[in-house]
Amino acid sequence: MGEMQRSITGSDQTRGTQSSHNTPPVSLSPSQLDAPTNLPQLYHIRSLQGKGQAMIAACNIPKGTRILCESPTITLPGNSHDSASALLLAQLITTQLSNLPAITNKHFHTLHNNYPPPTPAAVGICKTNALPLSHESLSAGVFLTASRINHSCAPNAQNIWNASLGKITIHAVRDIDADSEITISYLEPFLPRPERRAKLASAFGFDCVCKRCAVPPAQIKQSDARVERLVKLDGEISDGHRAVRDPLGCLWKIKEMLGLLEKERLGGSMVLRAYYDAFQVVIANGKEARAKVFAERWYASVIVVEGEGTKDAVRAKRMVERPAVHVLFGMGMRWKQGAGKIPRGLGEEEFGKWLWREKVGV
Numbered sequence: 010m011g012e013m014q015r016s017i018t019g020s021d022q023t024r025g026t027q028s029s030h031n032t033p034p035v036s037l038s039p040s041q042l043d044a045p046t047n048l049p050q051l052y053h054i055r056s057l058q059g060k061g062q063a064m065i066a067a068c069n070i071p072k073g074t075r076i077l078c079e080s081p082t083i084t085l086p087g088n089s090h091d092s093a094s095a096l097l098l099a100q101l102i103t104t105q106l107s108n109l110p111a112i113t114n115k116h117f118h119t120l121h122n123n124y125p126p127p128t129p130a131a132v133g134i135c136k137t138n139a140l141p142l143s144h145e146s147l148s149a150g151v152f153l154t155a156s157r158i159n160h161s162c163a164p165n166a167q168n169i170w171n172a173s174l175g176k177i178t179i180h181a182v183r184d185i186d187a188d189s190e191i192t193i194s195y196l197e198p199f200l201p202r203p204e205r206r207a208k209l210a211s212a213f214g215f216d217c218v219c220k221r222c223a224v225p226p227a228q229i230k231q232s233d234a235r236v237e238r239l240v241k242l243d244g245e246i247s248d249g250h251r252a253v254r255d256p257l258g259c260l261w262k263i264k265e266m267l268g269l270l271e272k273e274r275l276g277g278s279m280v281l282r283a284y285y286d287a288f289q290v291v292i293a294n295g296k297e298a299r300a301k302v303f304a305e306r307w308y309a310s311v312i313v314v315e316g317e318g319t320k321d322a323v324r325a326k327r328m329v330e331r332p333a334v335h336v337l338f339g340m341g342m343r344w345k346q347g348a349g350k351i352p353r354g355l356g357e358e359e360f361g362k363w364l365w366r367e368k369v370g371v
């Protein structure tokens with residue numbers, strides 16, 4: 010992720026999620042694992058009915074907390090679908106396993122395996138548990154702890170590959186209560202329930218038992234209608250011409266999107282991306298004051314999902330400090346405004362009206 014950002018002009022950044030994988034079972038204390046982390050233990054791994062092993066919050070975990078930071082035990086290249094590369098993949102895994110300490114090798118073999126013979130067990134484990142390492146290369150890694158995290162269609166945590174650390178990080182994207190399950194999404198965003206379930210069954214081999222899937226039929230219908238609207242809004246917002254032609258309409262679509270994300274309890278990267286989009290719409294049209302506020306929200310969302318020091322965090326921080334250095338600055342110039350005109354002393358509602366330009370003539 011960082012990975013969920015995109016350019017409204019389509020000229021930079023990427024789309025899609027790193028969160029596409031499968032995962033496993035067994036009860037290991039994180040201290041038993043060779044996951045190099047000095048973080049306090051915020052979770053336990055234990056079994057949960059219908060889901061195998063699961064990561065459970067050991068205490069209340071506030072939004073934005075880094076729950077886990079872990080190196081991959083095995084790394085996998087991006088494309089391994091034909092039979093020749095399947096053979097190479099098996100060899101690659103065997104070589105890596107033979108170089109691991111015996112205890113790590115043993116732990117690896119306790120991970121969940123969705124693939125029966127003749128798929129070699131180690132290959133099945135990798136396919137079941139691999140998490141993306143990069144949105145660009147499709148490469149993936151198997152982790153002794155992160156691969157224990159189950160999927161939810163409304164996850165409370167997010168996995169990101171942190172290239173500068175060379176580790177995966179798991180951050181809380183909502184406040185998580187003690188004893189609740191910590192979950193991530195294995196899917197791309199904005200899929201209605203039938204598609205989510207079909208994909209989880211076909212690509213990951215399980216029937217999802219998450220809370221979002223289990224709501225009553227009337228709520229499912231409403232949720233799917235919201236997802237449909239989110240897909241439409243997302244397409245319209247990513248049309249760069251629209252941002253120049255109709256910046257106000259675009260801005261309001263982003264606001265609507267944020268409301269729908271909240272209703273669907275989809276936080277993390279999607280919120281980050283929405284604020285980045287709002288920043289771009291506004292800066293393209295010369296609104297430095299609003300752009301600064303959107304950059305602040307974008308930066309705050311990056312920190313929640315990724316923490317400080319990532320490429321995205323550095324970039325977002327720079328835009329907070331100097332929004333006008335953005336490549337889109339002034340491209341449309343519909344709304345001229347200096348950098349120093351953020352209104353002070355307004356209540357939240359009034360400030361929101363100013364920010365989203367819901368007052369005529371501002």
Ligand SMILES: C[S@@+](CC[C@H](N)C(=O)[O-])C[C@H]1O[C@@H](n2cnc3c(N)ncnc32)[C@H](O)[C@@H]1O
Nearest residue numbers: 031032033034060061062121157159160217218
């Ligand atoms: C990567 S593993 C996750 C950890 C795994 N539960 C374990 O026991 O090690 C993925 C597997 O966990 C189970 N799982 C994950 N999320 C689930 C969900 N929402 N509903 C049902 N089973 C789930 C499925 O068996 C899936 O193949």
